[in-house]
Amino acid sequence: MGSKYDVLVIGGGNAALCAAIAARRGGASVLVLEGAPKFYRGGNTRHTRNMRCAHDAATEILTGPYTEDEFWEDLLRVTGGQTDEVLARHMIRESKDILNWIVEQGVRWQPSLGGTLSLGRTNSFFLGGGRAMLNALYLTAETLGVEVEYDAEVTDLVIEDGMFLAARLKRPIKGETEIRATTLVAAAGGFEANIEWLKQYWGEAADNFLIRGTPYNRGSILKMLLDKGVQEVGDPTQCHAVAIDARAPKFDGGIITRHDSVVFGIVVNKHAQRFYDEGEDIWPKRYAIWGRLVAAQPDQIAYIIFDSTVVTSFMPTLFPPIAGQTVAELAGKLELDPAALEKTITEFNAAVRPGTFDHTILDDCRTEGITPPKTHWARRIETPPYLAYPVRPGITFTYLGTRVTKEARMLMADGKPSANMFAAGEIMAGNVLGKGYAAGMGMTIGSVFGRIAGREAAKHARN
């Protein structure tokens, strides 16, 4: 019996759909297995809003050029050099063409959204957001003849000597079945929603993590691949994590639970102590470190504290700030030691040097004589009501993944390329992102490697 499909894509987000479309356009028959129900399809893509692509000139929606070299330098900086230069440079080069290719797949761009700082030149935003982007990709895929199954939980992969043979599937109604395909594209994301797995590396602290995407990103495909001899890449504790509102739901709170107010105030832990320079750099360059910073604090909780003078300086928030007419009253509501919070704020206020405030540049408003310092945008917190947002680590996606080649082909543990297995998206993001994050990178990895994986898989299957 021959294979039923040329290309089997496991996953249903940006990377999976780009792979499916590219493979179908390459002449292959394609089946997409999405583990989530239709509404929750697309993994983290449903919460995204933009993609970082290199371009040599301004476009209709991008305000200026963003060269390959500049992209590479940004990547080098955020990862601290923990990246695969060959793969990364290849991705950056391919990203230039993605700007047009993705539009041909029905996705529409728009200029950067109101309230988003400093992304207008580098990042292209999806009109209507990530779910609109997904809807367009699904519509295109289905129009081209890609088959899609939802609630399709893959329970096992049949792999022999680095060669994919079949996937075992548990359908909600029809039960167990086996699907054979000539090639596999694994684009099923990281394991951020798998708290038990996170606990292997983070211990009990993982119980206090909030997951920004759906509960379906459990990493089961990643685990199967690693168990069956695919080479691992990345530090399992590394992930894209930001500080999000502690009142957010455990899963799928998405973009609207984030806070952009750190640079306008101070951040204290449950002992009312500051623990990091809130004004180290402009927010788009620093937002992605605060998830890990809060994760390292006792009970994985922290509080952004500011006063009434800055309330309108950042985007309105889903959850209102907690307010107190005095620092002590606020501390009481936050269940912090009032004396400790008063002391922290008094010392901070005393350390603030005079300066000219400007949140768009590295201004000269800084502290002197306290540790840690606040090196920019430091202003006294003294105008009631005093306000606070409680924050916890919000995990977007994990970086542990499958090692791949430039062709998005998986490498086996012995260093040999797999015969017919490809990977794209967050499941292989660790090849490019050893640590750190810059806005829009996840989608670049998804679209670029998704397209490559689909193209290569189709080529392999049709030969």
Added chain:
Amino acid sequence: MHGTRILDEADRLMTVCNSCRYCEGLCAVFPAMEMRRAFSDGDLNYLANLCHACGACYVDCQFSPPHEFNVNVPKTLAVARAESYAAYAWPGALSGAFARNGLVISIVAALSMAAFILGFAVLNDRSVLFGVHTGPGAFYRLMPHNAMAALFSAAFLYAVLALVMSVRAFWRDIGPPIGSRADGGSIFQAIRDAGELRYLHGGGVGCYNEDDKPTDRRKLYHHLTFYGFLLCFAATSVATLYHYLLGREAPYPWWDLPVVLGTLGGIGLIIGPVGLFMAKLRRDPALLDEISYGMDVGFIAMLFLTGLTGMALLVLRETAAMGPLLALHLGAVFALFITMPYGKFVHGIYRFAALVRYAQERRSEAGS
């Protein structure tokens, strides 16, 4: 918080949406929302009337049901919009007409048509009512022109008065500060936006109605309906001028301006409402404001009846059916006029005012 539960819900949603903003490129509602951090009743009624119900933000939203944030902007704003019609109705005593609007419109339409038939029957000899009349003044053998003009002018003027008073209350509520006027540029911008239904386009791909695919033809059917209505209105106006200025009495030949305008308009008023009604039948229940179903369908039906009786009258005006058909057509038009301030017709007036306000806000934002 707000006066009503639906405004509380609209406030909750706008707070969610304002912290997301992914939809800001889809229409005017979200950019207008972004100019605010808190929402008064007037703000929410403004946003509700700015929404054209294209459905794109629902399909695009990662937080729409079954997500626990339960974000359904089109439906919430549709309900808020319908409630705003009652809230601003003049005189306030008649705002109850919106509560069971389908019933009210049906009864008014039935009574109006019955009154014209009865009036024609009582005041005219049977041979006149069922007679064949041709040549100038044919219609006026059933109802004198002056009586017709007086009755319809009165109904029309009343409708205009009630609409002006209603929209005045709305305008005061949605700001700018009392006393400021709309500038010409904003009005011109709003005329363009309304005329092309700029925001009934799903952000560019078209609108959503029955599912998550942009296949909706409501824009086309709305254009047929709206421009059909305008053409019919123009036909009547031209005919009135013919009558008083040129002394030329209806009926006019088929090629004459009032008949050409009326015929084109009548065709629009037949096809457009049917298309809109079919779209409503197919609409995803998640997007549909069921409470206002009667109001929506009542208005569609009135426009359809106006178009249908008008066209029937045109085709059969030289037969014995002319008398009864004239009664039916006049009854339909009369009912349409007097229910204008108390039915779905007002959506166009409030939306236009909201578009003027939006154009103003954009201009002052660009200027500042």
